[in-house]
Amino acid sequence: MASHPPFLLQNTLTGKLEPLEPQDSNFLRMYSCGPTVYSYAHIGNFRTFITSDLIVRTARAIGWDVRYVSNITDVGHLTEDDVADAGGEDKMAKALKSKEGEQFANVYDLARYYADALNLDWQILNLLEPDVRPRATEHITQQIEAIEKLIEKGHAYETADAVYFDVGSFKEYGKLSGNREANQLEESVRDIVVDPNKRDSRDFALWKKDDKHLMQWYSPFGRGFPGWHIECSVMSMQYLGEHFDLHGGGEDLIFPHHECEIAQSEGLTGKPFADMWVHTRFLQVEGAKMSKSKGNFFTVRDLTGPESKGGRNINPFAVRLALISGQYRKPYNFTFKTLSDCIQNVERFQAVEKVAEEGLKNGDDAPDTLGDALDSCYERTLHAMLDDLNTPLAISAALEGSKLITKQETLSKASAEKVKAWLDKTNALLGLFKYDNGYNPATATTEDTLSTKVEHLLEARQAARNARDYARADEIRDELDQMGIEVKDTPNGPTWKKKAKI
RNA sequence: GGUGACGUGGCCGAGUGGCUAGGCAGAGGUCUGCAAAACCUCGUACGGCGGUUCGAAUCCGCCCGUCACCUCCA
16 A cells, blocks of 8 residues: 555544544544434435545545444434433334324334335445444343443442433543533523432433333333433444544534443443544535425435435435535535536546446557546545545545546547546545445336337437437427436437436 | 634635635537537635734734534434
Protein backbone atom coordinates (compact mmCIF):
# COMPACT_ATOMS: atom_id res chain seq x y z
CA MET A 1 0.00 0.00 0.00
CA ALA A 2 1.33 3.36 -0.99
CA SER A 3 1.85 5.89 1.75
CA HIS A 4 -1.05 8.15 2.44
CA PRO A 5 -1.93 11.04 4.74
CA PRO A 6 -3.47 10.22 8.12
CA PHE A 7 -7.19 9.44 8.21
CA LEU A 8 -8.58 12.50 9.96
CA LEU A 9 -11.98 12.60 11.60
CA GLN A 10 -13.72 15.02 13.93
CA ASN A 11 -13.80 13.41 17.37
CA THR A 12 -16.80 14.54 19.39
CA LEU A 13 -15.04 13.42 22.56
CA THR A 14 -12.23 15.95 22.18
CA GLY A 15 -13.94 18.35 19.81
CA LYS A 16 -10.92 18.14 17.56
CA LEU A 17 -9.92 16.84 14.20
CA GLU A 18 -7.77 13.82 14.98
CA PRO A 19 -6.04 11.06 13.07
CA LEU A 20 -7.85 7.76 13.38
CA GLU A 21 -5.29 5.37 14.81
CA PRO A 22 -6.58 1.86 15.44
CA GLN A 23 -5.13 0.13 18.50
CA ASP A 24 -4.05 -2.75 16.30
CA SER A 25 -2.49 -0.97 13.41
CA ASN A 26 -4.29 -1.53 10.14
CA PHE A 27 -7.25 -3.13 11.89
CA LEU A 28 -10.18 -0.85 12.60
CA ARG A 29 -12.90 -1.88 15.00
CA MET A 30 -15.99 0.26 14.72
CA TYR A 31 -19.57 0.33 15.92
CA SER A 32 -22.36 2.34 14.44
CA CYS A 33 -25.72 2.81 16.11
CA GLY A 34 -28.53 1.53 13.94
CA PRO A 35 -32.18 2.46 14.09
CA THR A 36 -35.13 1.28 16.10
CA VAL A 37 -37.21 -0.71 13.69
CA TYR A 38 -40.67 0.59 14.38
CA SER A 39 -41.11 2.12 10.92
CA TYR A 40 -39.31 2.56 7.61
CA ALA A 41 -35.96 4.30 7.92
CA HIS A 42 -35.86 7.72 6.26
CA ILE A 43 -33.16 9.48 4.27
CA GLY A 44 -31.95 11.28 7.38
CA ASN A 45 -31.24 7.93 9.02
CA PHE A 46 -29.38 6.94 5.92
CA ARG A 47 -27.21 10.03 5.92
CA THR A 48 -25.82 8.72 9.19
CA PHE A 49 -25.50 5.15 7.98
CA ILE A 50 -23.68 6.33 4.88
CA THR A 51 -21.17 8.17 7.05
CA SER A 52 -20.26 4.84 8.64
CA ASP A 53 -20.22 3.21 5.23
CA LEU A 54 -17.77 5.81 3.96
CA ILE A 55 -15.51 5.34 6.97
CA VAL A 56 -15.39 1.61 6.25
CA ARG A 57 -14.76 2.18 2.55
CA THR A 58 -12.04 4.74 3.20
CA ALA A 59 -10.33 2.53 5.77
CA ARG A 60 -10.32 -0.39 3.35
CA ALA A 61 -9.00 1.86 0.58
CA ILE A 62 -5.86 2.50 2.61
CA GLY A 63 -5.44 -1.18 3.21
CA TRP A 64 -6.93 -1.56 6.67
CA ASP A 65 -9.03 -4.49 7.75
CA VAL A 66 -12.28 -3.43 9.32
CA ARG A 67 -14.62 -5.13 11.71
CA TYR A 68 -17.83 -3.19 11.35
CA VAL A 69 -20.72 -3.75 13.71
CA SER A 70 -24.07 -2.04 13.36
CA ASN A 71 -27.04 -3.02 15.45
CA ILE A 72 -30.75 -3.18 15.01
CA THR A 73 -32.77 -2.03 17.97
CA ASP A 74 -35.86 -4.16 18.16
CA VAL A 75 -36.77 -3.39 21.74
CA GLY A 76 -38.99 -0.37 22.07
CA HIS A 77 -37.65 2.97 23.06
CA LEU A 78 -40.17 5.05 24.91
CA THR A 79 -42.10 7.92 23.50
CA GLU A 80 -42.11 10.01 26.63
CA ASP A 81 -39.07 9.83 28.70
CA ASP A 82 -36.95 11.87 30.94
CA VAL A 83 -33.25 11.30 30.49
CA ALA A 84 -33.83 7.60 30.43
CA ASP A 85 -36.48 6.85 32.93
CA ALA A 86 -39.16 5.06 31.08
CA GLY A 87 -42.34 6.97 31.58
CA GLY A 88 -44.07 6.88 28.25
CA GLU A 89 -45.47 4.44 25.82
CA ASP A 90 -43.30 1.96 24.02
CA LYS A 91 -42.61 3.16 20.50
CA MET A 92 -43.04 -0.21 18.94
CA ALA A 93 -46.18 -0.92 20.89
CA LYS A 94 -47.48 2.39 19.62
CA ALA A 95 -46.56 1.51 16.06
CA LEU A 96 -48.39 -1.74 16.42
CA LYS A 97 -51.57 0.11 17.30
CA SER A 98 -51.23 2.52 14.39
CA LYS A 99 -52.92 2.03 11.03
CA GLU A 100 -49.81 0.54 9.40
CA GLY A 101 -49.34 -1.65 12.43
CA GLU A 102 -52.63 -3.44 12.06
CA GLN A 103 -51.17 -5.86 9.56
CA PHE A 104 -48.84 -7.32 12.17
CA ALA A 105 -49.81 -10.09 14.53
CA ASN A 106 -47.53 -8.83 17.27
CA VAL A 107 -44.69 -6.52 18.02
CA TYR A 108 -42.09 -9.13 17.04
CA ASP A 109 -43.61 -9.42 13.59
CA LEU A 110 -43.57 -5.68 13.26
CA ALA A 111 -39.90 -5.51 14.23
CA ARG A 112 -39.00 -8.28 11.81
CA TYR A 113 -40.88 -6.60 8.97
CA TYR A 114 -39.19 -3.24 9.41
CA ALA A 115 -35.80 -4.81 9.99
CA ASP A 116 -36.15 -6.57 6.63
CA ALA A 117 -37.23 -3.31 5.04
CA LEU A 118 -34.18 -1.62 6.50
CA ASN A 119 -31.91 -4.27 5.02
CA LEU A 120 -33.40 -3.84 1.60
CA ASP A 121 -33.09 -0.04 1.67
CA TRP A 122 -29.56 -0.47 2.96
CA GLN A 123 -28.71 -2.61 -0.04
CA ILE A 124 -30.46 -0.37 -2.52
CA LEU A 125 -28.34 2.59 -1.44
CA ASN A 126 -25.24 0.42 -1.85
CA LEU A 127 -24.22 0.39 1.78
CA LEU A 128 -21.80 -2.35 2.67
CA GLU A 129 -23.12 -5.08 4.92
CA PRO A 130 -21.82 -4.82 8.46
CA ASP A 131 -19.70 -7.77 9.54
CA VAL A 132 -22.07 -8.22 12.44
CA ARG A 133 -25.59 -6.90 12.72
CA PRO A 134 -26.64 -7.76 16.25
CA ARG A 135 -30.17 -7.37 17.55
CA ALA A 136 -31.05 -6.14 20.99
CA THR A 137 -33.56 -8.91 21.61
CA GLU A 138 -30.89 -11.51 20.92
CA HIS A 139 -28.66 -10.06 23.63
CA ILE A 140 -31.00 -9.82 26.59
CA THR A 141 -29.00 -12.28 28.68
CA GLN A 142 -25.81 -10.33 28.16
CA GLN A 143 -27.59 -7.12 29.09
CA ILE A 144 -28.87 -8.66 32.32
CA GLU A 145 -25.39 -9.90 33.14
CA ALA A 146 -23.95 -6.46 32.54
CA ILE A 147 -26.56 -4.91 34.84
CA GLU A 148 -25.79 -7.42 37.58
CA LYS A 149 -22.13 -6.62 37.31
CA LEU A 150 -22.81 -2.88 37.45
CA ILE A 151 -24.78 -3.41 40.67
CA GLU A 152 -21.89 -5.46 42.08
CA LYS A 153 -19.45 -2.73 41.23
CA GLY A 154 -21.57 -0.10 42.91
CA HIS A 155 -22.47 1.68 39.69
CA ALA A 156 -26.13 0.71 39.76
CA TYR A 157 -28.93 0.26 42.26
CA GLU A 158 -32.38 -1.25 42.30
CA THR A 159 -35.64 0.46 43.24
CA ALA A 160 -39.17 -0.83 43.29
CA ASP A 161 -39.63 0.14 39.64
CA ALA A 162 -36.28 -0.25 38.01
CA VAL A 163 -32.55 -0.66 38.12
CA TYR A 164 -30.72 2.64 37.62
CA PHE A 165 -27.21 3.57 36.71
CA ASP A 166 -25.78 5.75 39.47
CA VAL A 167 -24.36 8.70 37.58
CA GLY A 168 -22.75 10.05 40.73
CA SER A 169 -20.51 6.99 40.76
CA PHE A 170 -19.00 7.83 37.42
CA LYS A 171 -16.97 11.01 37.66
CA GLU A 172 -16.51 11.48 33.95
CA TYR A 173 -20.19 11.56 33.14
CA GLY A 174 -20.75 14.40 30.69
CA LYS A 175 -17.36 14.23 29.00
CA LEU A 176 -18.88 13.58 25.61
CA SER A 177 -21.80 16.00 25.57
CA GLY A 178 -20.80 18.59 28.12
CA ASN A 179 -24.02 17.92 30.02
CA ARG A 180 -22.46 17.35 33.40
CA GLU A 181 -24.69 19.03 35.90
CA ALA A 182 -27.94 17.66 37.21
CA ASN A 183 -29.37 21.11 37.64
CA GLN A 184 -28.85 21.91 33.96
CA LEU A 185 -31.02 19.01 33.18
CA GLU A 186 -33.67 19.92 35.68
CA GLU A 187 -33.83 23.51 34.48
CA SER A 188 -34.35 22.53 30.89
CA VAL A 189 -36.73 19.65 31.12
CA ARG A 190 -40.30 20.68 31.45
CA ASP A 191 -42.42 17.78 32.55
CA ILE A 192 -39.72 15.74 34.11
CA VAL A 193 -40.81 12.30 35.23
CA VAL A 194 -39.18 11.82 38.55
CA ASP A 195 -39.05 8.48 40.24
CA PRO A 196 -38.83 9.53 43.89
CA ASN A 197 -36.51 6.61 44.48
CA LYS A 198 -33.91 7.84 42.03
CA ARG A 199 -30.82 9.17 43.76
CA ASP A 200 -30.05 11.73 41.09
CA SER A 201 -32.23 13.00 38.30
CA ARG A 202 -29.45 12.15 35.83
CA ASP A 203 -29.61 8.47 36.74
CA PHE A 204 -30.91 6.43 33.87
CA ALA A 205 -32.69 3.10 33.71
CA LEU A 206 -30.77 -0.09 32.99
CA TRP A 207 -33.79 -2.31 33.55
CA LYS A 208 -37.40 -1.35 33.75
CA LYS A 209 -39.67 -3.60 35.76
CA ASP A 210 -42.97 -4.05 33.98
CA ASP A 211 -44.90 -7.27 33.71
CA LYS A 212 -47.57 -5.64 31.53
CA HIS A 213 -45.20 -4.60 28.80
CA LEU A 214 -45.57 -6.12 25.34
CA MET A 215 -41.93 -7.14 25.26
CA GLN A 216 -40.79 -8.54 28.55
CA TRP A 217 -38.19 -10.96 29.81
CA TYR A 218 -37.44 -12.70 33.05
CA SER A 219 -34.60 -11.19 35.05
CA PRO A 220 -33.26 -11.32 38.61
CA PHE A 221 -34.87 -7.90 39.03
CA GLY A 222 -38.27 -9.14 37.99
CA ARG A 223 -40.02 -9.29 34.65
CA GLY A 224 -39.47 -6.33 32.42
CA PHE A 225 -37.24 -4.98 29.70
CA PRO A 226 -33.80 -3.38 29.37
CA GLY A 227 -33.17 0.36 29.30
CA TRP A 228 -32.35 1.71 25.91
CA HIS A 229 -28.65 2.44 26.37
CA ILE A 230 -27.36 -0.85 27.71
CA GLU A 231 -27.85 -2.84 24.51
CA CYS A 232 -25.22 -0.88 22.59
CA SER A 233 -22.67 -1.17 25.37
CA VAL A 234 -23.18 -4.89 25.53
CA MET A 235 -23.28 -5.60 21.81
CA SER A 236 -20.36 -3.39 20.90
CA MET A 237 -18.14 -4.90 23.56
CA GLN A 238 -19.20 -8.43 22.71
CA TYR A 239 -18.17 -8.10 19.07
CA LEU A 240 -15.35 -5.56 19.29
CA GLY A 241 -13.85 -5.98 22.73
CA GLU A 242 -14.06 -3.74 25.76
CA HIS A 243 -11.96 -1.03 24.18
CA PHE A 244 -12.40 -0.35 20.49
CA ASP A 245 -11.55 2.35 17.99
CA LEU A 246 -14.57 4.17 16.70
CA HIS A 247 -18.21 4.62 17.60
CA GLY A 248 -20.61 6.53 15.41
CA GLY A 249 -24.19 7.64 15.07
CA GLY A 250 -26.45 10.59 14.56
CA GLU A 251 -25.82 13.84 16.42
CA ASP A 252 -28.91 13.36 18.53
CA LEU A 253 -27.30 10.32 20.12
CA ILE A 254 -24.49 12.33 21.70
CA PHE A 255 -26.79 12.89 24.62
CA PRO A 256 -28.11 10.97 26.32
CA HIS A 257 -27.48 7.72 24.46
CA HIS A 258 -23.75 7.80 23.90
CA GLU A 259 -23.05 9.62 27.15
CA CYS A 260 -24.84 6.83 28.97
CA GLU A 261 -23.09 4.15 26.96
CA ILE A 262 -19.74 5.53 28.01
CA ALA A 263 -20.77 5.65 31.65
CA GLN A 264 -22.03 2.05 31.64
CA SER A 265 -19.21 0.59 29.64
CA GLU A 266 -16.36 2.33 31.38
CA GLY A 267 -18.03 1.77 34.73
CA LEU A 268 -18.20 -1.90 33.88
CA THR A 269 -14.68 -2.43 32.60
CA GLY A 270 -12.64 0.39 34.08
CA LYS A 271 -11.18 0.82 30.60
CA PRO A 272 -11.71 3.48 27.99
CA PHE A 273 -14.63 2.49 25.76
CA ALA A 274 -14.33 3.91 22.23
CA ASP A 275 -11.43 6.20 21.33
CA MET A 276 -13.12 8.17 18.64
CA TRP A 277 -16.73 9.30 18.43
CA VAL A 278 -18.08 10.41 15.09
CA HIS A 279 -21.48 12.04 14.78
CA THR A 280 -23.42 12.93 11.68
CA ARG A 281 -25.45 16.09 11.64
CA PHE A 282 -29.12 16.07 10.89
CA LEU A 283 -30.33 16.49 7.40
CA GLN A 284 -32.78 19.16 6.49
CA VAL A 285 -35.10 18.76 3.55
CA GLU A 286 -35.93 21.81 1.47
CA GLY A 287 -34.66 24.01 4.26
CA ALA A 288 -36.73 22.57 7.05
CA LYS A 289 -36.51 19.81 9.58
CA MET A 290 -38.03 16.69 8.15
CA SER A 291 -41.50 16.07 9.43
CA LYS A 292 -44.50 14.26 8.13
CA SER A 293 -46.73 17.26 8.71
CA LYS A 294 -44.52 19.49 6.55
CA GLY A 295 -44.61 16.96 3.75
CA ASN A 296 -40.82 16.84 3.50
CA PHE A 297 -40.39 13.45 5.08
CA PHE A 298 -38.95 10.81 2.78
CA THR A 299 -38.04 7.18 3.08
CA VAL A 300 -35.71 5.48 0.63
CA ARG A 301 -38.60 3.74 -1.06
CA ASP A 302 -40.50 7.02 -1.40
CA LEU A 303 -37.70 8.19 -3.67
CA THR A 304 -36.44 5.07 -5.38
CA GLY A 305 -39.56 2.96 -5.56
CA PRO A 306 -41.61 2.47 -8.73
CA GLU A 307 -44.36 4.97 -9.37
CA SER A 308 -46.95 2.23 -9.17
CA LYS A 309 -46.06 1.87 -5.51
CA GLY A 310 -46.07 5.57 -4.78
CA GLY A 311 -42.35 6.02 -5.40
CA ARG A 312 -40.59 8.52 -7.61
CA ASN A 313 -38.46 6.11 -9.59
CA ILE A 314 -35.25 7.96 -8.80
CA ASN A 315 -31.93 6.24 -9.41
CA PRO A 316 -30.83 5.06 -5.94
CA PHE A 317 -27.27 6.10 -6.65
CA ALA A 318 -28.50 9.64 -7.20
CA VAL A 319 -30.07 9.53 -3.75
CA ARG A 320 -26.80 8.30 -2.33
CA LEU A 321 -24.88 11.01 -4.15
CA ALA A 322 -27.28 13.68 -2.94
CA LEU A 323 -26.91 12.45 0.63
CA ILE A 324 -23.13 12.77 0.52
CA SER A 325 -22.98 16.03 -1.40
CA GLY A 326 -22.45 17.80 1.89
CA GLN A 327 -19.89 16.81 4.50
CA TYR A 328 -21.28 14.63 7.29
CA ARG A 329 -20.54 17.01 10.13
CA LYS A 330 -22.02 20.11 8.65
CA PRO A 331 -25.67 20.93 8.42
CA TYR A 332 -26.93 19.90 5.03
CA ASN A 333 -29.98 20.89 3.11
CA PHE A 334 -31.27 18.07 0.93
CA THR A 335 -33.29 19.42 -1.99
CA PHE A 336 -34.95 18.01 -5.06
CA LYS A 337 -32.90 20.39 -7.15
CA THR A 338 -29.74 18.72 -5.86
CA LEU A 339 -31.29 15.32 -6.35
CA SER A 340 -32.13 16.10 -9.93
CA ASP A 341 -28.54 17.28 -10.57
CA CYS A 342 -27.31 14.10 -8.98
CA ILE A 343 -29.25 11.95 -11.41
CA GLN A 344 -27.27 13.54 -14.24
CA ASN A 345 -23.95 12.96 -12.52
CA VAL A 346 -24.60 9.36 -11.66
CA GLU A 347 -25.64 8.73 -15.24
CA ARG A 348 -22.40 10.31 -16.38
CA PHE A 349 -20.42 7.79 -14.35
CA GLN A 350 -22.56 4.98 -15.65
CA ALA A 351 -22.02 6.19 -19.20
CA VAL A 352 -18.26 6.18 -18.65
CA GLU A 353 -18.53 2.53 -17.63
CA LYS A 354 -20.12 1.73 -20.97
CA VAL A 355 -17.36 3.62 -22.74
CA ALA A 356 -14.78 1.55 -20.88
CA GLU A 357 -16.50 -1.71 -21.78
CA GLU A 358 -16.66 -0.66 -25.40
CA GLY A 359 -12.95 0.20 -25.31
CA LEU A 360 -12.05 -3.14 -23.81
CA LYS A 361 -13.97 -4.91 -26.54
CA ASN A 362 -13.18 -2.87 -29.61
CA GLY A 363 -10.33 -0.55 -28.65
CA ASP A 364 -7.18 -0.38 -30.73
CA ASP A 365 -3.67 -1.21 -29.60
CA ALA A 366 -2.52 2.38 -29.08
CA PRO A 367 -0.66 3.01 -25.82
CA ASP A 368 -2.54 4.26 -22.79
CA THR A 369 -2.81 8.02 -22.43
CA LEU A 370 -5.12 8.31 -19.43
CA GLY A 371 -3.70 6.21 -16.62
CA ASP A 372 -1.52 8.84 -14.99
CA ALA A 373 -4.19 11.53 -15.01
CA LEU A 374 -6.74 9.11 -13.59
CA ASP A 375 -4.33 7.97 -10.89
CA SER A 376 -3.99 11.57 -9.87
CA CYS A 377 -7.78 11.98 -9.79
CA TYR A 378 -8.11 8.92 -7.61
CA GLU A 379 -5.43 10.18 -5.29
CA ARG A 380 -7.25 13.48 -4.91
CA THR A 381 -10.49 11.62 -4.22
CA LEU A 382 -8.84 9.42 -1.60
CA HIS A 383 -7.07 12.31 0.06
CA ALA A 384 -10.31 14.24 0.26
CA MET A 385 -11.92 11.29 2.02
CA LEU A 386 -8.99 10.94 4.39
CA ASP A 387 -9.47 14.58 5.30
CA ASP A 388 -12.51 14.12 7.51
CA LEU A 389 -14.63 12.55 4.76
CA ASN A 390 -14.66 15.62 2.57
CA THR A 391 -17.17 14.14 0.17
CA PRO A 392 -17.85 17.30 -1.88
CA LEU A 393 -14.18 17.53 -2.76
CA ALA A 394 -13.93 13.79 -3.38
CA ILE A 395 -16.93 13.91 -5.69
CA SER A 396 -15.59 16.83 -7.65
CA ALA A 397 -12.28 15.02 -8.22
CA ALA A 398 -14.17 11.92 -9.35
CA LEU A 399 -16.29 13.96 -11.73
CA GLU A 400 -13.18 15.52 -13.19
CA GLY A 401 -11.92 12.02 -13.86
CA SER A 402 -15.09 11.15 -15.71
CA LYS A 403 -14.69 14.27 -17.79
CA LEU A 404 -11.18 13.25 -18.83
CA ILE A 405 -12.65 10.06 -20.19
CA THR A 406 -15.66 11.45 -22.00
CA LYS A 407 -13.35 13.90 -23.73
CA GLN A 408 -11.76 11.00 -25.59
CA GLU A 409 -13.22 10.12 -28.94
CA THR A 410 -12.40 6.48 -28.49
CA LEU A 411 -10.45 4.44 -25.96
CA SER A 412 -7.57 2.16 -26.76
CA LYS A 413 -7.62 -1.20 -25.03
CA ALA A 414 -4.80 -0.07 -22.78
CA SER A 415 -6.61 3.11 -21.78
CA ALA A 416 -9.88 1.25 -21.31
CA GLU A 417 -8.16 -1.02 -18.81
CA LYS A 418 -6.95 2.01 -16.88
CA VAL A 419 -10.41 3.53 -16.98
CA LYS A 420 -11.94 0.32 -15.71
CA ALA A 421 -9.44 0.15 -12.85
CA TRP A 422 -10.08 3.77 -11.96
CA LEU A 423 -13.83 3.28 -11.99
CA ASP A 424 -13.58 0.25 -9.75
CA LYS A 425 -11.34 1.99 -7.24
CA THR A 426 -13.43 5.13 -7.19
CA ASN A 427 -16.62 3.16 -6.80
CA ALA A 428 -15.09 1.07 -4.02
CA LEU A 429 -14.43 4.31 -2.17
CA LEU A 430 -17.64 6.22 -2.83
CA GLY A 431 -20.08 3.52 -3.95
CA LEU A 432 -21.71 5.93 -6.33
CA PHE A 433 -22.51 4.13 -9.54
CA LYS A 434 -22.21 0.37 -9.29
CA TYR A 435 -23.36 -2.12 -6.68
CA ASP A 436 -20.45 -3.63 -4.81
CA ASN A 437 -22.33 -4.78 -1.72
CA GLY A 438 -23.72 -7.96 -3.21
CA TYR A 439 -27.07 -6.48 -4.13
CA ASN A 440 -28.36 -7.47 -7.51
CA PRO A 441 -31.05 -5.09 -8.73
CA ALA A 442 -32.01 -7.53 -11.47
CA THR A 443 -33.51 -9.84 -8.88
CA ALA A 444 -35.62 -7.06 -7.43
CA THR A 445 -39.14 -6.64 -8.64
CA THR A 446 -38.95 -3.50 -10.70
CA GLU A 447 -41.86 -2.40 -12.76
CA ASP A 448 -39.74 -0.99 -15.49
CA THR A 449 -41.54 -2.92 -18.15
CA LEU A 450 -43.13 -1.18 -21.06
CA SER A 451 -46.71 -1.37 -22.03
CA THR A 452 -47.31 -2.51 -25.57
CA LYS A 453 -48.55 0.97 -26.28
CA VAL A 454 -45.16 2.42 -25.49
CA GLU A 455 -43.45 -0.20 -27.62
CA HIS A 456 -45.64 0.76 -30.54
CA LEU A 457 -45.00 4.46 -30.08
CA LEU A 458 -41.25 3.92 -30.06
CA GLU A 459 -41.50 1.94 -33.28
CA ALA A 460 -43.81 4.48 -34.87
CA ARG A 461 -41.39 7.27 -34.00
CA GLN A 462 -38.50 5.41 -35.57
CA ALA A 463 -40.57 4.84 -38.69
CA ALA A 464 -41.42 8.54 -38.87
CA ARG A 465 -37.77 9.47 -38.45
CA ASN A 466 -36.72 7.05 -41.14
CA ALA A 467 -39.28 8.68 -43.41
CA ARG A 468 -37.84 12.09 -42.40
CA ASP A 469 -41.23 13.03 -41.00
CA TYR A 470 -39.66 14.85 -38.06
CA ALA A 471 -42.80 16.72 -37.09
CA ARG A 472 -44.55 13.42 -36.48
CA ALA A 473 -41.50 11.98 -34.73
CA ASP A 474 -41.32 14.92 -32.32
CA GLU A 475 -45.02 14.67 -31.69
CA ILE A 476 -44.59 11.07 -30.62
CA ARG A 477 -41.61 11.98 -28.50
CA ASP A 478 -43.74 14.56 -26.69
CA GLU A 479 -46.44 11.99 -26.20
CA LEU A 480 -43.96 9.54 -24.69
CA ASP A 481 -42.60 12.30 -22.53
CA GLN A 482 -46.07 12.87 -21.18
CA MET A 483 -46.19 9.20 -20.29
CA GLY A 484 -42.96 9.54 -18.34
CA ILE A 485 -40.73 8.01 -20.99
CA GLU A 486 -37.70 10.00 -22.04
CA VAL A 487 -36.33 9.21 -25.47
CA LYS A 488 -32.84 10.16 -26.60
CA ASP A 489 -31.33 9.57 -30.02
CA THR A 490 -27.77 8.35 -30.17
CA PRO A 491 -25.51 7.30 -33.05
CA ASN A 492 -26.50 3.74 -32.21
CA GLY A 493 -30.22 4.43 -32.34
CA PRO A 494 -32.70 5.77 -29.82
CA THR A 495 -32.61 4.92 -26.16
CA TRP A 496 -35.32 5.47 -23.62
CA LYS A 497 -35.75 5.45 -19.90
CA LYS A 498 -38.46 5.97 -17.39
CA LYS A 499 -38.09 9.42 -16.00
CA ALA A 500 -37.77 10.11 -12.32
CA LYS A 501 -40.69 11.94 -10.85
CA ILE A 502 -39.28 14.98 -9.11
C1' G B 1 -30.86 29.19 31.01
C1' G B 2 -26.72 25.51 29.58
C1' U B 3 -23.73 23.09 25.55
C1' G B 4 -21.99 22.79 20.67
C1' A B 5 -21.72 23.60 15.34
C1' C B 6 -21.78 27.13 11.54
C1' G B 7 -22.25 31.67 8.25
C1' U B 8 -17.54 32.03 1.07
C1' G B 9 -20.66 33.62 -5.74
C1' G B 10 -27.62 30.13 -7.67
C1' C B 11 -25.90 25.13 -4.89
C1' C B 12 -22.00 21.81 -2.46
C1' G B 13 -17.68 23.67 -0.89
C1' A B 14 -11.50 24.41 -1.02
C1' G B 15 -9.00 28.11 1.38
C1' U B 16 -5.77 29.52 8.03
C1' G B 17 -2.15 37.16 5.68
C1' G B 18 -0.57 38.71 -0.39
C1' C B 19 -0.36 34.57 -5.89
C1' U B 20 -8.72 35.24 -8.38
C1' A B 21 -9.42 26.13 -5.92
C1' G B 22 -12.67 22.53 -7.89
C1' G B 23 -17.34 20.48 -9.00
C1' C B 24 -22.59 21.15 -9.98
C1' A B 25 -26.17 24.42 -11.87
C1' G B 26 -26.77 28.64 -15.30
C1' A B 27 -25.52 31.55 -20.04
C1' G B 28 -23.42 31.61 -25.02
C1' G B 29 -21.27 28.58 -28.84
C1' U B 30 -19.88 23.80 -31.76
C1' C B 31 -22.16 19.24 -33.19
C1' U B 32 -26.61 16.30 -34.30
C1' G B 33 -33.09 16.99 -38.57
C1' C B 34 -34.65 18.96 -33.59
C1' A B 35 -33.99 17.60 -28.55
C1' A B 36 -30.50 15.02 -25.30
C1' A B 37 -25.43 13.82 -24.59
C1' A B 38 -20.51 15.44 -25.48
C1' C B 39 -16.98 19.38 -26.26
C1' C B 40 -15.35 24.86 -26.00
C1' U B 41 -15.96 29.72 -23.57
C1' C B 42 -17.90 32.65 -19.44
C1' G B 43 -18.09 33.41 -12.67
C1' U B 44 -13.73 38.10 -8.80
C1' A B 45 -17.80 35.73 -3.72
C1' C B 46 -16.33 35.61 1.40
C1' G B 47 -22.88 37.95 7.43
C1' G B 48 -22.11 43.21 9.69
C1' C B 49 -19.08 46.87 12.25
C1' G B 50 -14.57 48.08 14.31
C1' G B 51 -9.28 46.83 15.16
C1' U B 52 -4.11 44.76 14.01
C1' U B 53 -1.22 45.05 9.29
C1' C B 54 2.03 47.87 3.72
C1' G B 55 -1.86 44.19 2.78
C1' A B 56 -7.48 40.05 5.77
C1' A B 57 -12.21 35.59 3.46
C1' U B 58 -7.86 34.24 6.39
C1' C B 59 -5.63 37.24 13.02
C1' C B 60 -8.41 40.01 17.37
C1' G B 61 -13.01 42.18 19.49
C1' C B 62 -18.09 43.14 19.37
C1' C B 63 -22.64 42.42 16.98
C1' C B 64 -26.21 39.92 13.70
C1' G B 65 -28.07 35.46 11.84
C1' U B 66 -28.82 30.00 11.04
C1' C B 67 -28.91 25.09 12.99
C1' A B 68 -28.60 21.31 16.59
C1' C B 69 -28.58 19.00 21.51
C1' C B 70 -30.07 19.48 26.71
C1' U B 71 -37.09 15.95 25.68
C1' C B 72 -38.49 10.07 21.42
C1' C B 73 -35.48 11.01 17.11
C1' A B 74 -29.87 9.10 12.59
